[in-house]
Amino acid sequence: MTLATPQPEKLEFDCDTGNYHTFCPISCVAWLYQKIEDSFFLVIGTKTCGYFLQNAMGVMIFAEPRYAMAELEESDISAQLNDYEELKRLCEQIKRDRNPSVIVFIGTCTTEIIKMDLEGLAPKLEGEIGIPIVVARANGLDYAFTQGEDTVLAAMVERCPTSDDLESPTDKAERNNFQKLLNFGRKTDTPEPTESPEYHDHPNLVIFGSVPDPIVTQMTLELKKQGIKVGGWLPAKRYTELPVLDEGDYVIGINPFLSRTATGLMRRRKCKLIGAPFPIGPDGTRAWVEKVCSVFGIEPQGLAEREAKIWESLEDYLAIVRGKSVYFMGDNLLEISLARFLVRCGMTVPEIGIPYMDKRYQAAELALLEKTCHEMGAPLPKITEKPDNYKQIQRIQEIQPDLVITGMAHANPLEARGINTKWSVEFTFAQIHGFANARDILELVTRPLRRNSSLSDLGWDKLVKEEAKV
Amino acid sequence: MKLAYWMYAGPAHIGTLRIASSFKNVHAIMHAPLGDDYFNVMRSMLERERDFTPVTTSIVDRHVLAQGSQEKVVDNIVRKDHEETPDLIVLTPTCTSSILQEDLQNFVERASLEAQCDVLLADVNHYRVNELQAADRTLQQVVQFYIEKARKKGELPSDRTEKPSVNIIGMTTLGFHNNHDRTELVKLMGDLGIEVNLVLPDKASVKQIKQLPRAWFNLVPYREVGPATATYLQEQFDQPTVDITPMGIVETARCIRTIQKVLNEQGAAVDYEAFIDEQTRFVSNAAWFSRSIDCQNLTGKKAVVFGDSTHAAAMTKILTREMGIHVVLAGTYCQYDEAWFRQQVSEYCDEVLISEDHGAIADKIATIEPAAIFGTQMERHVGKRLDIPCGVIAAPIHIQNFPVGYRPFLGYEGSNQLVDLIYNSFTLGMEDHLLEIFGGHDTKEVITKTVSADGDLNWTADAMTELNRVPGFVRGKVKRNTEKFARNHGHASIDVEVMYAAKESVGA
Ligand code: SF4
Ligand code: SF4
Numbered sequence: 012m013t014l015a016t017p018q019p020e021k022l023e024f025d026c027d028t029g030n031y032h033t034f035c036p037i038s039c040v041a042w043l044y045q046k047i048e049d050s051f052f053l054v055i056g057t058k059t060c061g062y063f064l065q066n067a068m069g070v071m072i073f074a075e076p077r078y079a080m081a082e083l084e085e086s087d088i089s090a091q092l093n094d095y096e097e098l099k100r101l102c103e104q105i106k107r108d109r110n111p112s113v114i115v116f117i118g119t120c121t122t123e124i125i126k127m128d129l130e131g132l133a134p135k136l137e138g139e140i141g142i143p144i145v146v147a148r149a150n151g152l153d154y155a156f157t158q159g160e161d162t163v164l165a166a167m168v169e170r171c172p173t174s175d176d177l178e179s180p181t182d183k184a185e186r187n188n189f190q191k192l193l194n195f196g197r198k199t200d201t202p203e204p205t206e207s208p209e210y211h212d213h214p215n216l217v218i219f220g221s222v223p224d225p226i227v228t229q230m231t232l233e234l235k236k237q238g239i240k241v242g243g244w245l246p247a248k249r250y251t252e253l254p255v256l257d258e259g260d261y262v263i264g265i266n267p268f269l270s271r272t273a274t275g276l277m278r279r280r281k282c283k284l285i286g287a288p289f290p291i292g293p294d295g296t297r298a299w300v301e302k303v304c305s306v307f308g309i310e311p312q313g314l315a316e317r318e319a320k321i322w323e324s325l326e327d328y329l330a331i332v333r334g335k336s337v338y339f340m341g342d343n344l345l346e347i348s349l350a351r352f353l354v355r356c357g358m359t360v361p362e363i364g365i366p367y368m369d370k371r372y373q374a375a376e377l378a379l380l381e382k383t384c385h386e387m388g389a390p391l392p393k394i395t396e397k398p399d400n401y402k403q404i405q406r407i408q409e410i411q412p413d414l415v416i417t418g419m420a421h422a423n424p425l426e427a428r429g430i431n432t433k434w435s436v437e438f439t440f441a442q443i444h445g446f447a448n449a450r451d452i453l454e455l456v457t458r459p460l461r462r463n464s465s466l467s468d469l470g471w472d473k474l475v476k477e478e479a480k481v
Numbered sequence: 482m483k484l485a486y487w488m489y490a491g492p493a494h495i496g497t498l499r500i501a502s503s504f505k506n507v508h509a510i511m512h513a514p515l516g517d518d519y520f521n522v523m524r525s526m527l528e529r530e531r532d533f534t535p536v537t538t539s540i541v542d543r544h545v546l547a548q549g550s551q552e553k554v555v556d557n558i559v560r561k562d563h564e565e566t567p568d569l570i571v572l573t574p575t576c577t578s579s580i581l582q583e584d585l586q587n588f589v590e591r592a593s594l595e596a597q598c599d600v601l602l603a604d605v606n607h608y609r610v611n612e613l614q615a616a617d618r619t620l621q622q623v624v625q626f627y628i629e630k631a632r633k634k635g636e637l638p639s640d641r642t643e644k645p646s647v648n649i650i651g652m653t654t655l656g657f658h659n660n661h662d663r664t665e666l667v668k669l670m671g672d673l674g675i676e677v678n679l680v681l682p683d684k685a686s687v688k689q690i691k692q693l694p695r696a697w698f699n700l701v702p703y704r705e706v707g708p709a710t711a712t713y714l715q716e717q718f719d720q721p722t723v724d725i726t727p728m729g730i731v732e733t734a735r736c737i738r739t740i741q742k743v744l745n746e747q748g749a750a751v752d753y754e755a756f757i758d759e760q761t762r763f764v765s766n767a768a769w770f771s772r773s774i775d776c777q778n779l780t781g782k783k784a785v786v787f788g789d790s791t792h793a794a795a796m797t798k799i800l801t802r803e804m805g806i807h808v809v810l811a812g813t814y815c816q817y818d819e820a821w822f823r824q825q826v827s828e829y830c831d832e833v834l835i836s837e838d839h840g841a842i843a844d845k846i847a848t849i850e851p852a853a854i855f856g857t858q859m860e861r862h863v864g865k866r867l868d869i870p871c872g873v874i875a876a877p878i879h880i881q882n883f884p885v886g887y888r889p890f891l892g893y894e895g896s897n898q899l900v901d902l903i904y905n906s907f908t909l910g911m912e913d914h915l916l917e918i919f920g921g922h923d924t925k926e927v928i929t930k931t932v933s934a935d936g937d938l939n940w941t942a943d944a945m946t947e948l949n950r951v952p953g954f955v956r957g958k959v960k961r962n963t964e965k966f967a968r969n970h971g972h973a974s975i976d977v978e979v980m981y982a983a984k985e986s987v988g989a
Contacts, residue, residue, distance in 0.1 A: 029542070030537065030538065030540065032518055032521060032522075033516070034519070035515070035517070038516075055482075056577070057575075057576040058492035058576055058611075059513075059575045059577050060577075061488055062491045062495065062519075063517070063519050065487065066523055076486055079484050079485065080484070081482050082482065082483050082485040084483065084608070085608040092482070097482040101484050120516075120578075123546065124580050125580060150514070151516030151517065152514050152515075152546060155516075418522075419526050420521035420525050420534065421525070423529055423530060424525065424532055427531035475531050
């Protein structure tokens with residue numbers, strides 16, 4: 012991994028009380044069940060967890076839900092009932108009703124508190140019902156929002172087959188599955204066989220991180236342009252198509268919140284992690300692709316031109332944001348990448364709140380942020396890990412940034428006080444990776460600025476009578 | 482353990498927080514993991530609240546799990562006391578953190594020593610009660626706390642107000658159309674010459690609670706939040722309770738007559754008959770609508786009603802008594818209120834369903850095939866799938882239940898709104914006629930709908946033109962029926978002939 016090269020001026024890190032608003036990490040179910048089409052997610056928790064999923068995430072049940080709550084009742088908590096038998100009963104029901112290829116158990120705070128041994132139960136249960144069970148402990152005691160995805164992917168790392176698995180004739184059923192997978196994979200994702208002259212000869216490369224399918228295609232093509240073949244994605248569209256991982260394979264993350272998955276790939280699968288800035292914004296995308304090229308000893312082709320072209324095409328948006336300031340309250344761990352891109356766009360960033368800062372996994376991104384600030388002549392942002400929203404709001408009132416990127420709880424109150432906001436969750440769900448989607452990020456960023464500049468002509472700025480006592 | 486896909490009522494702490502944050506200058510501290518603080522999102526996003534939600538989480542993390550909260554909760558209470566100078570801080574766990582069985586009462590006592598404000602632990606069993614029961618309980622607890630406090634200080638007023646007056650109890654933040662109902666009830670009381678002593682808890686200060694005993698009676702419009710407080714006040718101060726929900730013309734009149742009786746027993750000598758008659762026959766449009774020719778088409782139409790006790794019971798009565806609609810099934814998810822609900826609706830419907838299982842009600846709807854549903858957002862989704870219109874009459878709360886315009890459910894204006902809701906929920910008049918012609922009422926094979934929507938059949942240009950002549954709102958139905966016919970009769974493409982054959986076959 013690249014470490015930050017020493018700079019005259021260093022980023023400043025701070026850690027506050029952690030009294031901030033974010034979503035519970037079990038929310039990852041909302042996007043992962045859509046991403047992994049043959050999955051079923053079972054969240055094992057209380058009414059509080061269930062109501063969260065239903066309400067705050069706006070996830071509603073339609074005709075064919077592929078996730079559910081295993082709601083723990085008083086008798087479960089007091090251990091009068093046998094966890095194993097109870098879970099077996101529910102899994103059998105799920106198998107009967109939905110027959111998924113995998114059931115993902117999402118642990119919660121409650122399973123942690125009552126020390127329900129999900130990892131211990133899973134192997135036996137799996138054998139009995141005949142469906143793989145992956146256990147992820149995405150609870151709110153240890154993690155924030157997007158880190159839920161990290162816990163699920165980290166758990167799936169162990170389930171990726173090795174190429175030996177594919178050849179060994181031992182488990183017939185499984186092998187058939189994988190054969191199917193390979194054929195299927197070939198047809199859809201990568202039409203060319205490995206030997207194709209279009210590709211350089213390089214070690215297997217697997218990308219980890221859940222992104223919408225169009226992004227998968229775009230990034231795969233982006234690397235193909237450099238003659239690099241993507242060996243697979245974790246997660247894939249189907250659980251049965253998990254990528255093959257062998258010792259010594261190369262892996263690279265596409266999302267900044269996947270440090271546990273990265274660690275798991277290195278430690279348990281002996282893969283080599285390529286540490287790069289994340290492919291968000293044309294600058295990040297170029298750096299990401301370049302890093303892969305450099306690791307494989309490939310001379311990148313046309314990347315500088317590509318980046319320059321994208322910047323040119325963004326000019327209409329850049330004119331709006333240049334010289335403006337943006338404040339990140341901290342919510343989804345995309346903050347550093349977005350801040351780096353926006354500084355490159357000409358914005359200044361007084362503070363970046365972030366739930367959790369893995370300085371190793373994000374090292375290359377932090378280094379690029381620093382470099383970008385120096386090159387753009389922008390002051391280095393203060394990075395606040397585990398922020399305190401109350402204090403942040405006081406700082407926001409003081410510095411009056413042009414835009415605040417915030418969780419849903421504070422957006423309306425800030426707007427009512429004349430401060431432009433954008434929900435951080437929108438960046439979680441929008442397609443923001445790669446060269447072409449830089450436009451979409453700026454579309455999101457500039458929307459409040461454009462909207463509110465038309466409203467302020469009407470004098471509709473502050474919509475509360477007395478200032479709140481903050 | 483139970484497999485759950487959907488909840489009609491939230492967990493207990495949501496109820497407690499709704500009460501705490503309804504009051505002015507009351508802060509709530511939630512002893513909970515980070516991800517439990519979504520109440521703030523609900524309030525800020527659904528209700529479009531302009532102020533910061535007065536709820537702070539004292540975070541339970543790995544550290545707390547290992548060592549206990551120790552000073553954390555106390556520190557957070559004291560900190561909020563400094564920062565916000567609230568009158569009261571309410572501490573609540575969530576069902577998750579309540580498993581830790583920490584001595585929260587002890588934290589409250591310690592915090593009370595340092596804090597200037599009052600500190601109270603919400604006394605709710607998080608595993609046995611839901612949001613609604615917890616809200617009812619918390620409101621009663623706060624009221625009792627301040628009544629007792631005032632009594633100790635000798636500050637309780639001993640007399641009633643000079644003129645007849647009322648406490649309206651049960652209006653809360655994130656309540657179903659509560660904000661508009663509040664306005665409507667205050668107006669109604671004004672029309673009746675009754676002073677509003679206090680509306681509780683919405684926008685009230687806890688300092689005003691000691692004034693509660695001055696009112697002549699308590700009006701509790703909702704079954705879900707308020708009854709416990711009214712019962713307490715009745716016991717303590719012999720204050721009568723009026724708990725008839727003034728929803729629909731008939732029940733509004735019954736509520737007003739009960740108020741009249743209560744006031745006259747206390748020597749007021751009021752007579753509201755003329756007012757009721759005037760409102761019913763000439764001011765409100767609801768009664769006239771029921772009589773109008775338009776409404777005739779509704780007679781005998783089948784409906785299913787489902788919601789909280791209050792709204793489901795009231796709606797059932799309105800549909801049957803005021804509109805002549807046939808309520809096949811009336812149901813509620815308030816299982817704890819079963820006896821009352823049955824007693825209220827049994828004579829107005831064929832069947833009663835008491836269930837928290839959204840699948841049970843969905844199955845009923847599918848078999849009954851009503852012309853309209855009146856339910857929650859969940860039944861609206863079920864209706865969408867089955868192509869049955871649904872009017873939303875009860876929580877779970879949704880952003881659509883905070884319309885910018887005035888939409889009360891209670892009182893005379895509420896009755897007008899309900900008429901519109903009911904009318905718009907049925908397919909009527911011209912539309913009905915067209916459906917008849919093209920056989921649109923055949924809803925038995927709902928399952929094939931998604932299949933036919935995929936359109937493996939070709940429409941000839943002529944047939945397409947003909948189809949486009951069919952009014953837009955029934956076009957989909959006509960298309961589906963025609964395609965179903967074509968498929969059943971083995972036509973690979975649809976021309977005008979097939980179209981009319983289909984129409985005839987349905988007519989036959
Ligand atoms: S799915 Fe339907 S009810 Fe649910 S949030 Fe969306 S529009 Fe509203
Ligand atoms: S923070 Fe814990 S208890 Fe709360 S919703 Fe998340 S997993 Fe459930």
